[in-house]
Amino acid sequence: MxxxxxxxxxxxxxxxxxxxxxxxxxxxxxxxxxxxxxxxxxxxxxxxxxxxxxxxxxxxxxxxxxxxxxxxxxxxxxxxxxxxxxxxxxxxxxxxxxxxxxxxxxxxxxxxxxLDPKQRMTFELVLKFDEVDANSLMEEFGESEKTKSTTAWNNRLASLASRGIIREFTKGRSKYYRPLLMERVHGN
CATH class of the missing domain: 3.30.750 (Transcription Regulator spoIIAA)
Known part of the structure:
Protein backbone atom coordinates (compact mmCIF):
# COMPACT_ATOMS: atom_id res chain seq x y z
CA MET A 1 0.00 0.00 0.00
CA LEU A 115 15.39 -7.81 20.58
CA ASP A 116 16.57 -9.21 23.89
CA PRO A 117 19.23 -11.94 23.55
CA LYS A 118 16.78 -14.89 23.90
CA GLN A 119 14.37 -13.39 21.37
CA ARG A 120 17.24 -12.61 18.99
CA MET A 121 18.50 -16.19 19.21
CA THR A 122 15.00 -17.61 18.64
CA PHE A 123 14.46 -15.20 15.73
CA GLU A 124 17.75 -16.34 14.17
CA LEU A 125 16.66 -19.99 14.53
CA VAL A 126 13.41 -19.26 12.69
CA LEU A 127 15.44 -17.66 9.90
CA LYS A 128 17.93 -20.52 9.84
CA PHE A 129 15.40 -23.35 9.67
CA ASP A 130 12.70 -21.50 7.69
CA GLU A 131 9.95 -23.31 9.62
CA VAL A 132 9.97 -24.23 13.29
CA ASP A 133 7.70 -25.15 16.15
CA ALA A 134 8.31 -25.13 19.89
CA ASN A 135 8.78 -28.91 20.04
CA SER A 136 11.48 -28.99 17.37
CA LEU A 137 13.37 -26.15 19.05
CA MET A 138 13.08 -27.88 22.43
CA GLU A 139 14.41 -31.13 21.00
CA GLU A 140 17.30 -29.45 19.22
CA PHE A 141 18.27 -26.68 21.66
CA GLY A 142 16.53 -27.40 24.98
CA GLU A 143 19.61 -28.82 26.65
CA SER A 144 22.00 -26.12 25.46
CA GLU A 145 19.48 -23.42 26.45
CA LYS A 146 18.75 -25.15 29.77
CA THR A 147 15.02 -25.23 29.08
CA LYS A 148 13.06 -28.13 30.56
CA SER A 149 9.83 -27.86 28.50
CA THR A 150 8.43 -26.40 25.32
CA THR A 151 6.77 -23.56 27.26
CA ALA A 152 9.80 -21.26 27.00
CA TRP A 153 10.04 -21.88 23.26
CA ASN A 154 6.28 -21.38 22.82
CA ASN A 155 6.53 -18.08 24.68
CA ARG A 156 9.48 -16.85 22.64
CA LEU A 157 7.90 -17.78 19.32
CA ALA A 158 4.51 -16.31 20.26
CA SER A 159 6.20 -13.11 21.40
CA LEU A 160 8.06 -12.72 18.09
CA ALA A 161 4.82 -13.35 16.16
CA SER A 162 2.93 -10.85 18.34
CA ARG A 163 5.65 -8.31 17.58
CA GLY A 164 4.96 -8.90 13.89
CA ILE A 165 8.42 -10.07 12.84
CA ILE A 166 7.70 -13.75 12.17
CA ARG A 167 4.56 -15.37 10.75
CA GLU A 168 2.44 -17.79 12.75
CA PHE A 169 0.66 -20.69 11.03
CA THR A 170 -1.65 -23.35 12.38
CA LYS A 171 -1.76 -27.03 11.41
CA GLY A 172 -4.55 -28.66 13.35
CA ARG A 173 -3.84 -27.82 16.97
CA SER A 174 -0.15 -27.16 16.36
CA LYS A 175 1.45 -23.81 15.64
CA TYR A 176 4.52 -23.32 13.54
CA TYR A 177 6.45 -20.22 12.58
CA ARG A 178 8.19 -18.93 9.48
CA PRO A 179 10.19 -15.81 8.61
CA LEU A 180 8.15 -12.80 7.56
CA LEU A 181 10.33 -12.31 4.48
CA MET A 182 12.49 -15.01 3.03
CA GLU A 183 15.70 -13.03 2.55
CA ARG A 184 18.18 -13.07 5.42
CA VAL A 185 17.41 -10.34 7.95
CA HIS A 186 20.09 -8.02 9.27
CA GLY A 187 19.87 -6.73 12.84
CA ASN A 188 20.25 -3.13 13.80
Missing amino acids: QISDSVVLAGTVNGKIAFAEMIKSIPEAATVPQPLFIDFGGIDVATASYLRESVFALKSYLRTKSSSYYPVVANANANVWDELSVIANAKNDVIVTCELSDDDATTNVELVGK
Whole structure:
Protein backbone atom coordinates (compact mmCIF):
# COMPACT_ATOMS: atom_id res chain seq x y z
CA MET A 1 0.00 0.00 0.00
CA GLN A 2 1.25 3.47 -0.85
CA ILE A 3 1.49 5.59 2.30
CA SER A 4 0.80 9.07 0.87
CA ASP A 5 1.06 11.39 -2.11
CA SER A 6 2.94 13.95 0.00
CA VAL A 7 6.74 13.82 0.32
CA VAL A 8 6.66 15.04 3.95
CA LEU A 9 4.66 13.14 6.54
CA ALA A 10 4.47 14.90 9.86
CA GLY A 11 2.41 15.15 13.02
CA THR A 12 0.29 13.04 15.31
CA VAL A 13 -3.04 14.05 13.75
CA ASN A 14 -1.84 13.28 10.22
CA GLY A 15 -0.50 9.95 11.44
CA LYS A 16 -3.90 9.07 12.91
CA ILE A 17 -5.59 10.03 9.65
CA ALA A 18 -3.13 7.84 7.73
CA PHE A 19 -3.81 4.96 10.14
CA ALA A 20 -7.54 5.20 9.44
CA GLU A 21 -6.89 5.29 5.69
CA MET A 22 -4.56 2.28 5.89
CA ILE A 23 -7.19 0.28 7.78
CA LYS A 24 -9.74 1.03 5.04
CA SER A 25 -7.35 -0.01 2.26
CA ILE A 26 -6.29 -3.37 3.70
CA PRO A 27 -7.45 -6.14 1.38
CA GLU A 28 -9.99 -8.67 2.59
CA ALA A 29 -8.61 -11.17 5.06
CA ALA A 30 -5.69 -13.13 3.74
CA THR A 31 -5.93 -16.89 3.87
CA VAL A 32 -2.29 -17.35 4.79
CA PRO A 33 -0.06 -15.11 6.92
CA GLN A 34 1.75 -12.66 4.66
CA PRO A 35 3.57 -9.33 4.69
CA LEU A 36 1.64 -6.12 4.13
CA PHE A 37 4.08 -3.71 2.52
CA ILE A 38 3.77 -0.04 3.45
CA ASP A 39 5.64 1.70 0.66
CA PHE A 40 7.60 4.80 1.61
CA GLY A 41 9.08 5.20 -1.88
CA GLY A 42 9.08 8.90 -2.75
CA ILE A 43 8.71 10.01 0.88
CA ASP A 44 11.48 12.42 1.89
CA VAL A 45 10.61 12.84 5.57
CA ALA A 46 8.32 11.08 8.04
CA THR A 47 8.41 12.28 11.63
CA ALA A 48 8.50 9.97 14.62
CA SER A 49 5.07 11.19 15.78
CA TYR A 50 3.58 10.42 12.36
CA LEU A 51 5.14 6.96 12.26
CA ARG A 52 4.02 6.17 15.81
CA GLU A 53 0.38 6.99 15.01
CA SER A 54 0.33 5.35 11.58
CA VAL A 55 2.80 2.50 11.02
CA PHE A 56 3.27 1.36 14.62
CA ALA A 57 -0.45 1.81 15.36
CA LEU A 58 -1.28 -0.32 12.31
CA LYS A 59 1.15 -3.01 13.42
CA SER A 60 -0.35 -3.08 16.92
CA TYR A 61 -3.88 -3.11 15.54
CA LEU A 62 -3.23 -6.01 13.16
CA ARG A 63 -1.40 -8.06 15.78
CA THR A 64 -4.18 -7.46 18.34
CA LYS A 65 -6.71 -8.72 15.79
CA SER A 66 -4.50 -11.74 15.00
CA SER A 67 -4.65 -10.63 11.38
CA SER A 68 -2.99 -12.63 8.62
CA TYR A 69 -1.21 -9.43 7.58
CA TYR A 70 2.15 -8.38 9.02
CA PRO A 71 3.20 -4.78 8.23
CA VAL A 72 6.61 -4.27 6.62
CA VAL A 73 8.04 -0.83 5.89
CA ALA A 74 9.30 -0.78 2.30
CA ASN A 75 11.59 1.63 0.48
CA ALA A 76 12.21 3.96 3.43
CA ASN A 77 15.12 6.36 2.95
CA ALA A 78 17.73 6.95 5.69
CA ASN A 79 15.75 9.83 7.24
CA VAL A 80 12.58 7.76 7.57
CA TRP A 81 14.58 4.78 8.78
CA ASP A 82 16.14 6.91 11.55
CA GLU A 83 12.71 8.10 12.69
CA LEU A 84 11.43 4.50 12.67
CA SER A 85 14.38 3.62 14.88
CA VAL A 86 13.52 6.42 17.33
CA ILE A 87 9.98 5.08 17.76
CA ALA A 88 11.02 1.42 17.85
CA ASN A 89 13.52 2.11 20.60
CA ALA A 90 11.16 4.39 22.55
CA LYS A 91 8.41 1.76 22.40
CA ASN A 92 10.83 -1.16 22.93
CA ASP A 93 9.43 -2.54 19.69
CA VAL A 94 10.74 -3.81 16.37
CA ILE A 95 9.56 -3.65 12.79
CA VAL A 96 10.78 -5.24 9.57
CA THR A 97 11.98 -3.00 6.74
CA CYS A 98 13.08 -3.82 3.21
CA GLU A 99 13.59 -2.56 -0.29
CA LEU A 100 10.71 -3.65 -2.52
CA SER A 101 11.00 -3.76 -6.30
CA ASP A 102 8.18 -3.28 -8.79
CA ASP A 103 7.93 -7.08 -9.14
CA ASP A 104 7.56 -7.47 -5.33
CA ALA A 105 11.07 -8.87 -4.79
CA THR A 106 12.53 -7.91 -1.41
CA THR A 107 16.14 -7.02 -0.66
CA ASN A 108 18.00 -5.32 2.20
CA VAL A 109 15.69 -6.83 4.80
CA GLU A 110 16.41 -5.38 8.24
CA LEU A 111 14.93 -5.21 11.71
CA VAL A 112 14.51 -1.74 13.16
CA GLY A 113 14.63 -1.88 16.95
CA LYS A 114 16.18 -4.32 19.37
CA LEU A 115 15.39 -7.81 20.58
CA ASP A 116 16.57 -9.21 23.89
CA PRO A 117 19.23 -11.94 23.55
CA LYS A 118 16.78 -14.89 23.90
CA GLN A 119 14.37 -13.39 21.37
CA ARG A 120 17.24 -12.61 18.99
CA MET A 121 18.50 -16.19 19.21
CA THR A 122 15.00 -17.61 18.64
CA PHE A 123 14.46 -15.20 15.73
CA GLU A 124 17.75 -16.34 14.17
CA LEU A 125 16.66 -19.99 14.53
CA VAL A 126 13.41 -19.26 12.69
CA LEU A 127 15.44 -17.66 9.90
CA LYS A 128 17.93 -20.52 9.84
CA PHE A 129 15.40 -23.35 9.67
CA ASP A 130 12.70 -21.50 7.69
CA GLU A 131 9.95 -23.31 9.62
CA VAL A 132 9.97 -24.23 13.29
CA ASP A 133 7.70 -25.15 16.15
CA ALA A 134 8.31 -25.13 19.89
CA ASN A 135 8.78 -28.91 20.04
CA SER A 136 11.48 -28.99 17.37
CA LEU A 137 13.37 -26.15 19.05
CA MET A 138 13.08 -27.88 22.43
CA GLU A 139 14.41 -31.13 21.00
CA GLU A 140 17.30 -29.45 19.22
CA PHE A 141 18.27 -26.68 21.66
CA GLY A 142 16.53 -27.40 24.98
CA GLU A 143 19.61 -28.82 26.65
CA SER A 144 22.00 -26.12 25.46
CA GLU A 145 19.48 -23.42 26.45
CA LYS A 146 18.75 -25.15 29.77
CA THR A 147 15.02 -25.23 29.08
CA LYS A 148 13.06 -28.13 30.56
CA SER A 149 9.83 -27.86 28.50
CA THR A 150 8.43 -26.40 25.32
CA THR A 151 6.77 -23.56 27.26
CA ALA A 152 9.80 -21.26 27.00
CA TRP A 153 10.04 -21.88 23.26
CA ASN A 154 6.28 -21.38 22.82
CA ASN A 155 6.53 -18.08 24.68
CA ARG A 156 9.48 -16.85 22.64
CA LEU A 157 7.90 -17.78 19.32
CA ALA A 158 4.51 -16.31 20.26
CA SER A 159 6.20 -13.11 21.40
CA LEU A 160 8.06 -12.72 18.09
CA ALA A 161 4.82 -13.35 16.16
CA SER A 162 2.93 -10.85 18.34
CA ARG A 163 5.65 -8.31 17.58
CA GLY A 164 4.96 -8.90 13.89
CA ILE A 165 8.42 -10.07 12.84
CA ILE A 166 7.70 -13.75 12.17
CA ARG A 167 4.56 -15.37 10.75
CA GLU A 168 2.44 -17.79 12.75
CA PHE A 169 0.66 -20.69 11.03
CA THR A 170 -1.65 -23.35 12.38
CA LYS A 171 -1.76 -27.03 11.41
CA GLY A 172 -4.55 -28.66 13.35
CA ARG A 173 -3.84 -27.82 16.97
CA SER A 174 -0.15 -27.16 16.36
CA LYS A 175 1.45 -23.81 15.64
CA TYR A 176 4.52 -23.32 13.54
CA TYR A 177 6.45 -20.22 12.58
CA ARG A 178 8.19 -18.93 9.48
CA PRO A 179 10.19 -15.81 8.61
CA LEU A 180 8.15 -12.80 7.56
CA LEU A 181 10.33 -12.31 4.48
CA MET A 182 12.49 -15.01 3.03
CA GLU A 183 15.70 -13.03 2.55
CA ARG A 184 18.18 -13.07 5.42
CA VAL A 185 17.41 -10.34 7.95
CA HIS A 186 20.09 -8.02 9.27
CA GLY A 187 19.87 -6.73 12.84
CA ASN A 188 20.25 -3.13 13.80
